[in-house]
Amino acid sequence: MDATARYVLDEQIGYLLRRVTQRHLAIFSAHLPQVTTTQWAAMARLMQVGPLSQNLLGRETGMDAATIKGVVDRLARVGLVATSPDPSDRRRLVVDLTAEGRAYCAQGLAAAAAVSDETLAPLEPAERAQLLALLSRLV
Amino acid sequence: MDATARYVLDEQIGYLLRRVTQRHLAIFSAHLPQVTTTQWAAMARLMQVGPLSQNLLGRETGMDAATIKGVVDRLARVGLVATSPDPSDRRRLVVDLTAEGRAYCAQGLAAAAAVSDETLAPLEPAERAQLLALLSRLV
DNA sequence: CCAATCTCGTATGCATACGAACAATCGACC
DNA sequence: GGTCGATTGTTCGTATGCATACGAGATTGG
Numbered sequence A, B: 001m002d003a004t005a006r007y008v009l010d011e012q013i014g015y016l017l018r019r020v021t022q023r024h025l026a027i028f029s030a031h032l033p034q035v036t037t038t039q040w041a042a043m044a045r046l047m048q049v050g051p052l053s054q055n056l057l058g059r060e061t062g063m064d065a066a067t068i069k070g071v072v073d074r075l076a077r078v079g080l081v082a083t084s085p086d087p088s089d090r091r092r093l094v095v096d097l098t099a100e101g102r103a104y105c106a107q108g109l110a111a112a113a114a115v116s117d118e119t120l121a122p123l124e125p126a127e128r129a130q131l132l133a134l135l136s137r138l139v
Numbered sequence C: 001c002c003a004a005t006c007t008c009g010t011a012t013g014c015a016t017a018c019g020a021a022c023a024a025t026c027g028a029c030c
Numbered sequence D: 001g002g003t004c005g006a007t008t009g010t011t012c013g014t015a016t017g018c019a020t021a022c023g024a025g026a027t028t029g030g
Helices: A015-030 A037-049 A054-060 A066-078 A100-118 A124-136 B011-030 B037-050 B054-060 B065-077 B097-121 B126-135
Strands: A079-088 A089-097 B079-085 B089-097
Touching: A015 A037, A015 A100, A015 B011, A015 B089, A015 B097, A015 B126, A037 A066, A037 A079, A037 A089, A037 A100, A037 B011, A037 B054, A037 B065, A054 A089, A066 A079, A089 A100, A089 B079, A089 B097, A124 B011, B011 B037, B037 B054, B037 B065, B037 B097, B054 B065, B054 B089, B065 B079, B065 B097, B079 B097, B079 B126, B089 B097
Parallel strands: none
Antiparallel strands: A079 A089, B079 B089
């Protein structure tokens, strides 16, 4: 058996991650068509920890500065978050949920939980926990 | 404990998938800076099964028609694949590796294997197999 | 106190990704 | 043999995601 035969695309971690992510994105957009996964992640983080500067929000959700700017811009455009200058540091832009954003989060939590459930549906409960634990160690 | 407290972003499958994918992409681009993961996937598939129509190659690698077109265009632009019309179906564009593309694949296989290894490095061998098996069931 | 350095937000370019719409073509059924 | 539905490739619009570069502002070391 040569090297070519041993490298099977469908068994590579990167390929599997991409395929599973695709399925997850489809499930997400069926349950929460108004926002994207990254937009939801930003809102969920703001819900958890309160107002954050734009860059810090990016770091807290695994997005670089250029990416989080686009996400915040789009969320602000539809009125789910609002930005304001930080009086104590004029470089900073503080991002927070609006009342509408908070209501959307509260109303969408059940759907978000359903997304995770449906994504993991092919696995038994013990296997789901195992998968999440293994993935956590690869971040 | 209310619903908000139970939804922890860092424990959601979608969020974990995104973070692990980001780490994997960084490892990949360090080992194979010339191509992207999707470009590599397309070439690996062509290596496995031979020439394919553009759309079929997309389906075989989990990319929709719009995405595979861009991937094939960029690979063709740098001479790693070549396209030719299918004589038996004038709608089809047959995609195949060039000699240079085949050489690049042969030379890059070790690096690609190292990418998968490094991505899974935090796990024991048995855990790696377990993770791949669980992910396979979620595709 | 001030100069080197760092941080923050912004902007641009490139590469996925998907949905939608479109023209050309093929196939199947009548 | 002609019509209708499906397939193929293309294009457009939107949304990540990273690298890079830049100006304005903050911080720290000397």
